Amino acid sequence: MNNAAPASRKPMVEIENLVTHYGDRPILKGINLTIYEGEIMVIMGGSGSGKSTLLNHLLGLLRPTSGTVRILGADINAISDIELTKLRTRMGVAFQGGALFSSMSVGENIMLPLREHTDLDESTMAIMARLKMEVVSLAGFESLMPSELSGGMIKRAALARAIVMDPKLLFCDEPSAGLDPVVSSAIDELILLLRDAMGMSIVVVTHELESAFRIADRICVLDKGDILMVDTVAGVRASANERIQNLLNRRTEEATLDPDDYLRRLTKGI
Amino acid sequence: MAVLTQLMETVGRRTMAGLGEIGYAATLLAQSLFWLVMGPGRRQPVRLKAVVAQGMEIGVAAIPIVTVLSITVGAMLAIQGIHTLRIFGAESRVVFGVALSVVREFAPLITGIVVAGRSGSALAARLGTMRINQEIDALHVMGINPVRFLVAPALFAMLIMLPLLTFLSDVVALLGGGIYVSIDLGMSLAAYADQVIEALTLDDLLHGLGKSAIFSVLIALVGVVNGSLVTGGAEGVGRMTTRSVVHSISAIVITDMIFAFMLSR
Numbered sequence: 156m157n158n159a160a161p162a163s164r165k166p167m168v169e170i171e172n173l174v175t176h177y178g179d180r181p182i183l184k185g186i187n188l189t190i191y192e193g194e195i196m197v198i199m200g201g202s203g204s205g206k207s208t209l210l211n212h213l214l215g216l217l218r219p220t221s222g223t224v225r226i227l228g229a230d231i232n233a234i235s236d237i238e239l240t241k242l243r244t245r246m247g248v249a250f251q252g253g254a255l256f257s258s259m260s261v262g263e264n265i266m267l268p269l270r271e272h273t274d275l276d277e278s279t280m281a282i283m284a285r286l287k288m289e290v291v292s293l294a295g296f297e298s299l300m301p302s303e304l305s306g307g308m309i310k311r312a313a314l315a316r317a318i319v320m321d322p323k324l325l326f327c328d329e330p331s332a333g334l335d336p337v338v339s340s341a342i343d344e345l346i347l348l349l350r351d352a353m354g355m356s357i358v359v360v361t362h363e364l365e366s367a368f369r370i371a372d373r374i375c376v377l378d379k380g381d382i383l384m385v386d387t388v389a390g391v392r393a394s395a396n397e398r399i400q401n402l403l404n405r406r407t408e409e410a411t412l413d414p415d416d417y418l419r420r421l422t423k424g425i
Numbered sequence: 426m427a428v429l430t431q432l433m434e435t436v437g438r439r440t441m442a443g444l445g446e447i448g449y450a451a452t453l454l455a456q457s458l459f460w461l462v463m464g465p466g467r468r469q470p471v472r473l474k475a476v477v478a479q480g481m482e483i484g485v486a487a488i489p490i491v492t493v494l495s496i497t498v499g500a501m502l503a504i505q506g507i508h509t510l511r512i513f514g515a516e517s518r519v520v521f522g523v524a525l526s527v528v529r530e531f532a533p534l535i536t537g538i539v540v541a542g543r544s545g546s547a548l549a550a551r552l553g554t555m556r557i558n559q560e561i562d563a564l565h566v567m568g569i570n571p572v573r574f575l576v577a578p579a580l581f582a583m584l585i586m587l588p589l590l591t592f593l594s595d596v597v598a599l600l601g602g603g604i605y606v607s608i609d610l611g612m613s614l615a616a617y618a619d620q621v622i623e624a625l626t627l628d629d630l631l632h633g634l635g636k637s638a639i640f641s642v643l644i645a646l647v648g649v650v651n652g653s654l655v656t657g658g659a660e661g662v663g664r665m666t667t668r669s670v671v672h673s674i675s676a677i678v679i680t681d682m683i684f685a686f687m688l689s690r
Contacts, residue, residue, distance in 0.1 A: 214562070216562055242568075243565075246566070248567075250562065254559040257560075271469070271568070
């Protein structure tokens with residue numbers, strides 16, 4: 156895999172000057188990022204860095220204050236509902252907690268996008284679902300309910316559902332969070348396999364350093380709503396930026412204390 | 426002065442929030458109708474299977490409790506009616522009172538309250554849990570409209586099942602009243618049935634069933650709105666489920682009073 160920012164390759168996700176607020180509080184402060192075909196881009200950052208908000212913008216679940224998000228060439232906030240639905244059939248999402256529908260079996264969960272967006276007959280859909288379950292090593296578990304699965308199996312089932320329509324673009328939210336190291340490593344391998352075997356472009360949002368370094372072609376480091384850097388794994392590791400080094404070495408930043416501001420915070424509204 | 430300002434601010438904020446929820450409910454209703462009509466054309470129909478599944482849960486599973494409560498309410502009305510009319514020596518007129526009050530008031534009201542408690546709350550809890558588990562987000566990103574997939578089937582199932590349950594409640598409550606009347610006044614069930622048929626018009630029956638159709642929309646929308654507003658994990662689900670039951674029963678009783686005022690004077 157070519158690790159340099161590949162200008163010659165097709166952009167799959169283009170984010171331009173993305174600004175967003177919760178109320179008056181700025182969450183993202185002008186993000187610019189392009190993700191290319193066939194690469195795994197890991198969006199990394201600590202709690203409150205804005206990475207989950209950024210993901211929600213990429214998925215079209217939030218509207219930005221300003222800026223544009225183009226997914227597969229289409230401005231996700233400007234296209235019609237019908238076009239958005241079509242676009243969404245070309246992307247897959249594996250949520251952090253799996254977001255499997257608890258009232259449906261694992262097999263039904265995985266078949267759902269096929270059932271809703273294709274005219275395939277029941278047996279073809281079942282075979283396609285089983286194919287994806289084979290890919291994620293969950294063969295034979297289709298009749299179980301999500302509540303009967305372990306944490307790692309839920310993540311796998313969520314991945315199977317995300318790829319059942321053979322998307323061009325896959326988003327994974329914290330794929331290895333809450334898993335033991337062995338299972339986490341297996342999920343990372345699976346993500347690499349999806350890129351290599353199916354040629355997917357994959358966006359992974361995570362705070363797990365090891366996982367990020369294992370799978371990333373490029374890493375985008377977010378901090379307090381800004382992009383600190385976008386570079387290859389080696390580039391991020393070699394960065395001299397203090398905040399990046401703090402993140403890599405799991406050091407907390409010492410907050411600079413402004414006595415007047417501190418006093419104002421303590422006495423506000425009293 | 427500061428207290429008054431704060432009070433007005435609170436009242437204003439809550440009023441705005443309440444109006445916002447009513448607006449949201451109206452939007453959900455419009456969207457559900459949109460998907461019912463336009464869904465097939467967009468190759469995204471409201472699934473009959475989902476409507477049937479909801480219908481079984483809302484309607485068929487509620488038959489035992491509706492039956493028990495209706496027979497009890499019917500008998501209770503007969504007991505109270507005979508007790509009151511005895512003062513005037515007019516016990517035999519009890520059938521008239523039982524028939525009208527069951528069909529116009531008690532059957533739709535009791536059924537509405539039971540379904541609000543059973544299914545309205547379940548709907549709020551289900552949607553709330555789905556929301557906090559990101560299942561609603563998952564539907565969005567899969568290109569599946571949550572209103573078409575979750576709200577419309579529940580709404581239409583409710584709209585079909587509540588009038589049917591109300592009709593069952595009509596029959597059972599009248600039977601309950603009849604059993605007591607036959608025991609207390611020695612009237613045969615056949616004579617009782619004759620008097621019931623004589624007392625009731627089609628208009629009375631439609632009055633009750635029409636109300637139950639409106640109640641069904643209220644219960645579904647209140648459940649969905651409260652489920653959609655869940656924040657803060659499992660505790661939030663519990664809070665909004667309770668709120669859903671309280672709101673839908675209040676909405677039913679108030680709507681019932683408005684109906685009685687407008688159509689019974």
